[in-house]
Amino acid sequence: MPRLGSGIPLVARTDEMRRLRAAFAAAERGEAGAVLVSGDAGVGKTRLLTELAEHAASRGALVLTGRCLDVREGGLPYLPFAEALAPLSLDEDPVVAEAVRVRPALARLLPQGAMPPAPDGEYPGPDTSGERDVPYRVRQEQDLGQLQLFDAVLGLLTQVAAHRPVVLVLEDLHWADSSSRNLVSFLLNRLRTQRLLVVASYREEDVHRRHPLRALLVEMVRLPAVEQVELRPFGTAEARAFVEALADGPLSPEILAGVAERSEGNPFFAEELMAAGVECRDLPAGLAEVLLARLERLSPEARRVVRTISAAGDSVAHAALAEVTGLDELELDEALREAVHHHVLVIERGAYTFRHALLQEAVYADLLPGERVRMHGAYAARIERTPQGRGHDAKLAYHSLRSRDLTTALPALLRAAEEAERLGAPGAALRHIEQALEIWDAVPEAERPADVGELKLLQEASYFAATSGEPERAIAYGRSAVQNLGPDVPAEKAAKAWRRLAEVLLNAEGTLDEARAAINRAWELVAEGEPSKTRAWVLATRAAILRNAGQYEDSSWNAHTAVADARAVGATGAEAAALVTLGALADSAGEPEEARERLREAERKAVESGSLNVGLRAVCFLAFSHEDLGEYGAAMEIYQRGIERAEQTGLTWSIYGLEMRARHLTLRYLTGDWPAMASTNAPARGVSSVLAARMTAAWLPFAVARGRVATAEKYLEELRPHWRAEPLTAIVSGATGAELAFWQGEYQQALAWVHKVTDFLLAFDEGYLLATVRLGALGVEAAASWAATARRRGDEGLAAQAAAAGRKLIEHVRHAGAHGKPRARTLGPEGRAWLARAEAAASGLDGPADPSLWAVAVAAFDYGAVYEQAVCRWHHAEALLASHGDAGLAAKELLAAHEVAERLRAEPLRDAVREVARRARVDLPGVAPEPRPRPVVDPLTGRERAVLERVALGRTNKQVGEELYISEKTVSVHLSRVMAKLGASRRAEAVAIAYDRGLLT
Structure with a gap:
């Protein structure tokens, strides 16, 4: 089970805590102040204020805490102040008791019956008759008007603060009643030299334009004694650290990244997701209820718009909303304005989206099945009519799938995969291909794209899995592809499938024999054929596998033949792949100059042909060549170049993209160029x-x-x-x-x-x-x-x-x-x-x-x-x-x-x-020598004392010599002198005398 609530160490928030502690330190010096802490629900305001309260209490301050409640209409007057001041009526400190006793106006705030007697011994309760016959002075004291109450609260806090610092914490000010807001304004306008700090928190997302607190905030932030602290969601590294703190034990990197990403840096959301189970894919019921409760305050039209946006899966432009919702312009404007003012929606780059992704999840999960299908269908129809643009096919596929229009979805998925590959996003391309494979059988054969078959999809899935950092899935898809080969499949097409499998097996541990069998099967299919691109690629891959197997002569023949075939048919990518193997073989033969020439040529040709993986392999082997000979500076420069290229092409987590990152980091370790420890080892999802x-x-x-x-x-x-x-x-x-x-x-x-x-x-x-x-x-x-x-x-x-x-x-x-x-x-x-x-x-x-x-x-x-x-x-x-x-x-x-x-x-x-x-008594720069306290009369030299100290610990003369780097004979000489100086005849007696005289401690 995860650890929840205040049991979790405070993560990040260093700057915010520094500012709060600084405000408290100023209050301790007699510089009264106030801090307004704002932030979204669940962002950690209470946790931060709890930490401040503990810090202030540890320094002897009196901490008073009151909370506002969401009681909607009417509210409870002065509720946060009543809660904060209630403990004072029972405080045994005479200073506090006196400060309460002399202020009868506080009776409206303190618990009934807890108010001590007024100065004259009369309890100034409320005058229900309106005709109490008491002296004029007492009637003034009994006047429970607002000003007297405000003065009483200020006076109480001021008097107590003269005795010890006071911290008044008011939480959830966005729910405060009008009387409490007025009292807050009164206090903050009169902060002078009291040892008083007022800290109030509120939810920024709840304070919309017409919220009654907004006017007060505008007034308060202008006061010189008031400071604002905005509590933002955690950054990526902070969110990961928080999720780790929540867990009882180690989490897998994927789960850690998943919870941190879904929570978007909100601690409460992270707690709820962890409490629901680290494998939870759906939104926890408790969290969904909290999020959906915010929608209940919206009008029906605003809720309709919010539901429509939840089905978009992205930000939505005004024109699209008008078409999909069916609302007229005025109704739509008012609905959007309401949702934005209540911080449900935000405007980004001229479009509307949810303030938090989990809120979108909650709203979308609450849609009825029919609503979802209709909304997705409407979005798909609109997308088909709009001009082409980046992400167009991915959006069309998304909405077509969810509106069950699989005939439209399949070609859209294939086009989206092509676009993702061009943009350097192999992970996204893999997801599109996998979705296409899922619906392949459900789409009538006559309506499938003519130039695409299931075999091709399996091969592409294998390729994209390998380039996006999922070698196990790459192998699985490669195996599925060769199992899908029928007797009517042309030889070259079958050879491509076997080569693809061999290539992904080559980059995995413990699969070399299977890789060799696969590439030999591919070679059998094309060995008797004329030079072709397929044959060149088979030869290049076979050369790499045979080199790994230690069959260098066979590897060299295959590589040279691959180069010849590739040049004959213009397969530059295959030529580059074969040249990498020839370079690696030259390195193994102890010919680094030839190796590097081959590898640089391979890199150039790979870049020319757009063979991204081959290019990375060439760069990686070139760096290996320098690293193996201890030329670390050159190797690190080459690795860095390869890392940058991998990042630019979306191949960071491909086999060679990863290898270069890891090797570059290893060389930084060896050469003493150590980076700060960070979470840069975190993988992509x-x-x-x-x-x-x-x-x-x-x-x-x-x-x-x-x-x-x-x-x-x-x-x-x-x-x-x-x-x-x-x-x-x-x-x-x-x-x-x-x-x-x-x-x-x-x-x-x-x-x-x-x-x-x-x-x-x-x-x-x-x-x-x-x-x-x-x-x-x-x-x-x-x-x-x-x-x-x-x-x-x-x-x-x-x-x-x-x-x-x-x-x-x-x-x-x-x-x-x-x-x-x-x-x-x-x-x-x-x-x-x-x-x-x-x-x-x-x-x-x-x-x-x-x-x-x-x-x-x-x-x-x-x-x-x-x-x-x-x-x-x-x-x-x-x-x-x-x-x-x-x-x-x-x-x-x-x-x-x-x-x-x-x-x-x-x-x-x-x-x-x-x-x-x-x-050894060697002075090191910046290291102060250890103090050596000595008695006033000390007959022993430093070396004699060092020897005697170790004898007192039971060391033999040989052991003492080893520890002090002196010979055993020298130890004996020092001991003889010690015994003579102390008048002892034995080692043990010398130790006892030294303790008695304070020479040893």
Whole structure:
């Protein structure tokens, strides 16, 4: 169940809370003020005011809260003030009690019987007879006219505010009666030097032009003491954060985005949608009732217009409304004016639409079935008569489908899909094709478009699914297409279907054998034929699949033959696809210059032919070529170019559009160009969860390196179900899971992550052997730290166990480095650096690590991996200090590592560097040395005290030496001096004397 109401942390609203707190701070200083908080229903006004009230109360303020009620005609006079002031009649504070007692006019507001006696001991109740014989002065006090009441309220608040700050909160002022509005005006006009803050909230959407509060608002906002705070709906990122806060556990990216989008940033709407269930597609009944209640205030004509607009699915122009509603111009004008004034409709670009999409949903769901069909039919008829324009066919298809005119809907859907593709919206094109497939059998064969068949629709659905980020559906449609092939289907047409299936299978994990079988079937159908576009494409796709399968010679023959066929028939797109494969083959052969020339030519030809996916593939492989050789600057520029092209063409979530985004982010991590953590990994609606996981994985290293433990753990949990579908996600999970455990000191858990993911990868595909080098290196580091920790505690058995685990891992790393197959045949700088790091870490399994090996690792990461090099510098400094090496060099390494950690806000590394620097007495810029309180008479030197402190903790001389980077013999010498100075004959006695004399605390 979701968490609702005030139990949810306040999300966003930072600026609004700052302004409210500033107003309260001014009131504390004796600068009285008022704040008018406006916003739509459910936007969070009460939640914001509750937060202010808690803040004010925590600072000793008296918080008085009153609420107006929607009682329509008449209303209850002074209701919010009566509720706010009622607690004062029972307040035990003598100052408050006195302030109430001396103001008999407050009897009209306080509960009956709660009013204390008047100054003369007489209760000034209402004079029902009108003839009470009392002195003139008392009659004046008993005059309960409005002015006396207003003065009494102001005087009460002023007197109490002199004793302690007062915050008067008035909620839902749009429902206030006229008397309450007058009293609000009176108070705000007399705010001077009281320690008083008045905060009033109202619904902006309810205050239409003729609303009685509007005139008061115009008056109040002119007052110098009054400030306005408009509470707007959440932005996209804020809405997602709020929905996450509502949920008990993790939500899938699609559900998270769906609820955030449907609520349009309104917290109440989000709560209702979550309460109805995250899979809820219909509008929850409770929310629908709340929304529809607003329509009850409208006239019948206005409700008719609103219902008509609800069926449009978009904003509606005045002329269209006149035609569809059948109202005359004057009736329509008045109805629209009424709906706009009541904030049901808004005007956007000269057309009318709903203020909130959920209101449109509620009104549309409330239509009777016959009403819906008639309205949609009327809209469809009008659209058919209007001139063509962008979105024309999509609108015609929408209304034709809902008015059950399937004969008109089918061709309109096909034209809409073509337009969506031209506009770079493959997701929209997919939806149109899927709708066409749904109604295909329901449309008589004679009335279907002559040049389109079900087979073609299935192939197009496969293509659009792949380009819009849904590879699983692309495969499903591709399989359906080949199952739909009959014996009478021409060979070339059948070959297209098999090639399409092979292509989508190529981009999925674990389907290489099926892809090879599919493309071979396509080749069989065209192998004996003359060169053609279909044959060229089959050859190009076959070349790519055979390269992935490691059949390089066969791949090369198919690619060269594809180029020849394509040039013979003018199939430039197929030629470009084959050139990409030839470029990739050249890279694998260790010929980067030839590879890049091929890939640049492929990109040019793909752009010329409009082969968008092929163009992205060419750019992606060109960047791979630079990245594999550690040329990260060039690779990042190329990736960025590809990302921009993918965005421009609507292919952001295609296989290569996604891959370039993920790789670009990974290179930013390696090179130290770290972005702020954000929700940019959020996928578009409908994007495959596998692809969404790929982007989440790209963000995970940042979360771990910056110490965002909760975020990292959440990401790791989300990614686990996607390992098999995308092994790269498993690789990132293993590495970051191990790093997270390492920084937390959970070395066994780090090793568990390494073994779990390594075993998974090798069982899945031995081709991932090289990817386990980094995993193994991280595992060796964890084992070395585990062994060192065990030795410091004197647990030699555990230290031996940890060292054995590390030795087993380093053997695996060496094997993987020697037998793994890099993309460019030779191991690149990244692989060599991780091998060096693993060897350096392994040198510390049985004792202090070898500083010279860590120096090699530092140098190996000098190819641009800024963060990883900083980690190696930290280890290098530790090794130097532990082996009594060059202390000056150790200090330089710590300074360099600290600078990187500070710049990147890599908190775990920063803290680790500072700890080593503290123990080695190395001053770091911007880090104040820890205070060292000392007694007045202190015979011990700093080093002697450091030794004695660790002896007091139960450390052995060897362990003390390891922690302070001194030899065991030097520790013994320091202890001998300490015992001599303190007059002790044993270590334990020295510790006891030091505690007694205050030398140890």
